[in-house]
Amino acid sequence: MTTINNTLTTQLEFKVNDQTRHGTYVDKAPYENFNDRSVGGRTTKTVQVKDGRKENDLTLDEAAFELVGCPTGLATEDFYKIQGGDEDLKEKYFKEVSDFVKSKIGCDKVVCFQSQVRNEEKSGNIINSQKKVDKYLTGKPHVDSTSIDTEMRALGLLEKENDATKYQRVLNVNLWRSISKDPIQNHHLAMMDERSAVKPDDYLINDVVFPKPTTGDGYEKGYISTYGLSNRHSEQHKWFYFPSMTKSEGILFKQHDTDFTKIGRTCFHTAVYDPNASSDAPPRESIEVRMMCYWKEAEVDSMPTKENIHFNMLKDPRERWEKQPLESASALTLLLTMMRKNLVLAWLITNLIVPFASLVSTIVLFFASTKSKEKDEKSNKPYTGNPKDYADQFVEGVEHFDSDPKQIHDYAKNSLKGRGEKEGVSLFTEKIIDDYFDEYGTGSFKQSEKKEITSYLINDKKYMAVAKKHLRKLM
Numbered sequence: 001m002t003t004i005n006n007t008l009t010t011q012l013e014f015k016v017n018d019q020t021r022h023g024t025y026v027d028k029a030p031y032e033n034f035n036d037r038s039v040g041g042r043t044t045k046t047v048q049v050k051d052g053r054k055e056n057d058l059t060l061d062e063a064a065f066e067l068v069g070c071p072t073g074l075a076t077e078d079f080y081k082i083q084g085g086d087e088d089l090k091e092k093y094f095k096e097v098s099d100f101v102k103s104k105i106g107c108d109k110v111v112c113f114q115s116q117v118r119n120e121e122k123s124g125n126i127i128n129s130q131k132k133v134d135k136y137l138t139g140k141p142h143v144d145s146t147s148i149d150t151e152m153r154a155l156g157l158l159e160k161e162n163d164a165t166k167y168q169r170v171l172n173v174n175l176w177r178s179i180s181k182d183p184i185q186n187h188h189l190a191m192m193d194e195r196s197a198v199k200p201d202d203y204l205i206n207d208v209v210f211p212k213p214t215t216g217d218g219y220e221k222g223y224i225s226t227y228g229l230s231n232r233h234s235e236q237h238k239w240f241y242f243p244s245m246t247k248s249e250g251i252l253f254k255q256h257d258t259d260f261t262k263i264g265r266t267c268f269h270t271a272v273y274d275p276n277a278s279s280d281a282p283p284r285e286s287i288e289v290r291m292m293c294y295w296k297e298a299e300v301d302s303m304p305t306k307e308n309i310h311f312n313m314l315k316d317p318r319e320r321w322e323k324q325p326l327e328s329a330s331a332l333t334l335l336l337t338m339m340r341k342n343l344v345l346a347w348l349i350t351n352l353i354v355p356f357a358s359l360v361s362t363i364v365l366f367f368a369s370t371k372s373k374e375k376d377e378k379s380n381k382p383y384t385g386n387p388k389d390y391a392d393q394f395v396e397g398v399e400h401f402d403s404d405p406k407q408i409h410d411y412a413k414n415s416l417k418g419r420g421e422k423e424g425v426s427l428f429t430e431k432i433i434d435d436y437f438d439e440y441g442t443g444s445f446k447q448s449e450k451k452e453i454t455s456y457l458i459n460d461k462k463y464m465a466v467a468k469k470h471l472r473k474l475m
Contacts, residue, residue, distance in 0.1 A: 003272070006051035006243050008188075010272050013140050014231035015204045016041030022228055023207035023321065030322040040206065044427070045234045049190045049272055052240035060105065060173075064264030065253035067242050070100050070177065076247075079179040079287050083117040083133055090115070097175050097289050104252070107171070107293040111157045114290045117179070121283045123444040135283065135444060136187045136271035138434075143227035143255055144290065145172050146205055150256035151304035152314070154292050169298035171257045173291060177250035180285040185278035186447075187284040188241040191253055192229070192268040196238040203266075207317040223317055229268050241272060255290070258302035279448055291377050323356045364475075381441055383449040387456035389472040393440055394453075395463050398434060401470040416474045422458060424475040425467045429454050 015022060022040030052067065053056050060066040074093055082090045094112040101110050115133050145153070150172040160167075178184050193473040197203075205225055212222035229237075242251065253267040271284075306312075401412075416424040433450045435443035442450065457463045 006054075008049040008190075008241065008274055009045050009046065010049060010195070011139060012045050012234075012270065012272075013044050014234055015043055015206070015228035016043050017201075017230050017232065021207065021317075021320070022204055023209070023317065025211045025321050026208065027318075028211070036307065036321065040204070040228070043231050044303040045231060047234060047237065047239055049239040049241050052191075052242045055240065058193065058240060060252055060264065061262050062195065062264050063191070063203075063240075064257075064267035065191040065251055065269070067249060068100075068104065068175075068250050068252055070095060070175070070250045071248040072177070074179075075359050076179050076181060076285065079117050079285075080122075080133070082115060082287075094289065097291065101173070101175065101252070101291065101293060105171070105173075105293060106295075109163075109165075109167070109295045110291050111161070111294075112289050112291040113153070113157060115287055115295055117285075117287045119283050119285045120444060121446055122175050138271040138273055138468075140188065141192065141229040141268045141270045142206070143203075143268055144174070144224070145255040146227055147256050147258075148223040148309065148314070149225040149257070150292075152311075153310050154258075154294075155304060155306060157292055165294075165296065167294040167296055167303050168294040168301040169257075169259050170303060171258075171259070171293040172255035173293060174253055174255065174288045175250050175291070176286060176288040178245050178247050178285065179287050179399075180247065180282065182282050183244040183287075183309065185244070185281040186274050187271045188243065188245070188274065189251060189286070190239050190241040190270055190272045191251070193238040193240065194264045194267060196236055197268075198233040198236060199230055202230045202237075204230050207321070209318050211319055221316070225317070227266065227268070237465055250456045258304065259298060259300060260302060261300055273447060283446070294364065383442075383445050387453040389406055390440070390453050391457060391463060394429070394432065394457060395466050397440065398466050398470060399461070412471065416471060419475050421468065421472065421475060425464065425471060426454060426458050428471055429457050429465070 018041035020040055023038070025037045025258040057063070057064060072093070074089070074095065078089050080094060080302075093115075097112055098110040101107070118134045118136055120135040122133045150170070154170040154172070158167075176189055178308075183345060202226065206228040207223060207225055209223045242249070245251075253269055255267070259265070339449060416428060419427065430450070433440070433442050433445075433453055435441070442453065445453075
């Protein structure tokens, strides 16, 4: 990425419309040998992200996002306490946000249902954890909610509060702000002007399945549906960020607005990394609050009801993710299925086989828990300062590339096609060091530390030999 006159030139990861239902499975594996954790084609493209402070028409109902002045009475350390579970501070900040948003957009009711603090240097094993500081989602444009996901959650929140008021409009919106005393110098939040979107082509549904409970919003379902951004018209898209954001500023951006008369209804967003930032720049510290805003009167009555969204017909995407083909099912999976179907067989197995199986399972669980403990310890270890310490695990990881799921191969193929050998290996290496699923323990490292490991690996003969062997055919 480069910076020219505050314009960032960067690579973003787009979805490819490969005619599959895209998704990410971050819950524990539902059965033995489950490896289908990420589905859907992806590709990487270069885009420019312009300085939004130089524009005067980036408003919430037009572009789907807006820079706002919104001072807060909370100190930096208060926000970390909120993330840690301090309910009093959470209530105080949510009221502050609700009062501001009501005044800003003129709605009648605001329900803040979730917040997330982000600081990559303080993040741990953070995938969908509600109590830990999260890392940045860098270079991956997305929207946190689809229309149906917003409508289900909006109805669930009202039901939880026993609010039978007849509302005509609901807006799912985020307020994002810096919580640091220092202006943001890196990992800025970038937003796509929705007026530059090609509709409906650009919007690809992406299911995310994670451990229950979710956000305490009255709809405890263990999954959300999001939008990924298609690559098809990426050259048409207009991206913006606001340099040097301070704690007294915020960005309001829409997830979904039921008012279909508005131009801006949903906002693709992502963090973007600036390599020109000083090496000693402080990490970005931010918080986003997710909320539902309700109007009693609106230009058009677009409010969902259980009847008009046919609530009783909605399916749980977990069923699709966890349905294993018979030919690939493990012996244990088949046995459990047979037991559910045949009560006599279930009795025989329970009374004759279980005593022995219990001993076996105890042994298996011991080794599984040991492995899980080792993984957690690895995830929370700081950078050793020596990139060589990480070489062997990445050599081993790439050595097993051929046995990785097909969607990983498809992603690598889309990302590396047409690139030079060293450039392609470098790009692939950067992605695996980001370590989204905490396989290597490097995901929470500083960007400079990740770059140091990448630089070491692409100059390591053993690693490059393995990488070229498996990746050359994709370039």
